[in-house]
Amino acid sequence: MNFESLLPIWSKLTPSQQERIKTSVVPRTLGKGAVLHNGSVDCAGLVLIRSGQLRAYILSEDGREITLYRLFEQDICLFSASCVMKSVQFEIMIAAERESEVLIIPPYIFKQIMEESAALANYTNELMATRFSEVMWLIEQIMWKSLDKRLADFLLNEATLENSNTLKITHEMIANHLGSAREVVTRMLRYFQTEGYVKLTRGSVEIIDLAGLEALSDT
Amino acid sequence: MNFESLLPIWSKLTPSQQERIKTSVVPRTLGKGAVLHNGSVDCAGLVLIRSGQLRAYILSEDGREITLYRLFEQDICLFSASCVMKSVQFEIMIAAERESEVLIIPPYIFKQIMEESAALANYTNELMATRFSEVMWLIEQIMWKSLDKRLADFLLNEATLENSNTLKITHEMIANHLGSAREVVTRMLRYFQTEGYVKLTRGSVEIIDLAGLEALSDT
Numbered sequence: 001m002n003f004e005s006l007l008p009i010w011s012k013l014t015p016s017q018q019e020r021i022k023t024s025v026v027p028r029t030l031g032k033g034a035v036l037h038n039g040s041v042d043c044a045g046l047v048l049i050r051s052g053q054l055r056a057y058i059l060s061e062d063g064r065e066i067t068l069y070r071l072f073e074q075d076i077c078l079f080s081a082s083c084v085m086k087s088v089q090f091e092i093m094i095a096a097e098r099e100s101e102v103l104i105i106p107p108y109i110f111k112q113i114m115e116e117s118a119a120l121a122n123y124t125n126e127l128m129a130t131r132f133s134e135v136m137w138l139i140e141q142i143m144w145k146s147l148d149k150r151l152a153d154f155l156l157n158e159a160t161l162e163n164s165n166t167l168k169i170t171h172e173m174i175a176n177h178l179g180s181a182r183e184v185v186t187r188m189l190r191y192f193q194t195e196g197y198v199k200l201t202r203g204s205v206e207i208i209d210l211a212g213l214e215a216l217s218d219t
Numbered sequence: 220m221n222f223e224s225l226l227p228i229w230s231k232l233t234p235s236q237q238e239r240i241k242t243s244v245v246p247r248t249l250g251k252g253a254v255l256h257n258g259s260v261d262c263a264g265l266v267l268i269r270s271g272q273l274r275a276y277i278l279s280e281d282g283r284e285i286t287l288y289r290l291f292e293q294d295i296c297l298f299s300a301s302c303v304m305k306s307v308q309f310e311i312m313i314a315a316e317r318e319s320e321v322l323i324i325p326p327y328i329f330k331q332i333m334e335e336s337a338a339l340a341n342y343t344n345e346l347m348a349t350r351f352s353e354v355m356w357l358i359e360q361i362m363w364k365s366l367d368k369r370l371a372d373f374l375l376n377e378a379t380l381e382n383s384n385t386l387k388i389t390h391e392m393i394a395n396h397l398g399s400a401r402e403v404v405t406r407m408l409r410y411f412q413t414e415g416y417v418k419l420t421r422g423s424v425e426i427i428d429l430a431g432l433e434a435l436s437d438t
Contacts, residue, residue, distance in 0.1 A: 135354060
């Protein structure tokens with residue numbers, strides 16, 4: 001297992017710390033849709049992503065969602081070890097959006113080594129600051145950017161991720177990413193269709209005017 | 220200077236680390252309204268608050284604000300040292316809401332000791348997780364709580380902070396705290412007045428039905 005590339009501070013750990021990680025780490029395959037972390041219920045540990053795609057989101061009492069950020073190959077999922085950091089006082093959901101191969105460092109090993117190693121503690125800090133920055137970006141989007149621009153951004157981003165201009169996604173799923181209501185998203189997509197940006201069919205959204213969406217997203 | 224109480228991990232630092240902090244720390248008085256940190260322009264350092272009250276907020280391009288959290292006596296302001304953490308990729312404003320006495324540990328000293336000391340790095344982690352939790356709470360409020368409840372919460376919280384039911388605050392200032400428009404806040408305050416929750420006069424909001432506001436905030 002290639003820890004050097006998955007955990008950038010690997011070479012700053014002592015041989016004993018490296019050994020403890022090697023002997024305790026658990027490889028796991030997450031099927032598409034599998035929930036890795038469910039609020040305060042789970043604490044799998046520090047999750048190193050070898051391949052695949054995870055989504056971090058929050059869930060309201062009445063089942064509404066909003067996507068906070070996504071994690072890809074080589075990323076590290078910190079909040080699946082949130083029990084290690086007692087000041088993390090929020091509940092987050094993390095699920096696999098594609099089949100994902102991960103390595104899991106158990107929470108007690110992560111905690112133990114972080115208490116010994118300034119390198120791991122500082123790296124954890126940078127990980128948290130990265131997620132914090134993504135969430136701050138999201139707040140600015142929600143507060144100061146209108147839904148048409150956020151929807152245009154979302155469709156463009158999905159097209160890049162899927163490497164296709166035809167997105168197999170329901171209006172409900174889009175609403176869950178954006179923290180909006182399905183009806184509102186449907187109305188905006190229909191407006192996009194009349195403007196010639198997209199073509200809507202059952203269960204999919206096809207982007208037909210990429211430049212138009214990009215211009216909308218940039219304004 | 221009572222570092223033991225202002226920096227809880229003080230006893231876990233080495234004598235050399237304590238000495239470097241003691242000889243470099245700068246005491247400062249911030250007048251009411253003084254801006255301690257302005258996005259990526261400043262990097263004062265790690266700020267230990269001896270007395271007073273600071274407000275952290277973000278600012279849109281067109282001058283709108285939203286309050287992220289507040290800091291009080293014994294709190295530590297981390298993002299005034301954001302240049303030390305390269306993954307902090309957002310711009311935050313921090314200003315004194317009351318005259319405040321602070322101790323500032325310069326950023327290069329903070330960085331140097333954090334790289335040596337797992338205790339300080341882990342404590343920094345907990346500080347960031349605390350602020351992260353406050354911002355997550357805010358997102359949930361914005362996304363899933365209607366403005367009437369957020370306004371009721373805000374007025375109740377201010378009354379506690381000011382220890383008075385008469386708040387010297389303009390509708391504009393309230394809008395800046397909540398990230399809303401002044402007109403929207405004025406309309407809601409007038410509704411609160413017709414419901415008998417508050418009495419509005421020029422430049423102040425008087426709470427006259429505390430229980431009513433509490434009931435509204437709890438629903």
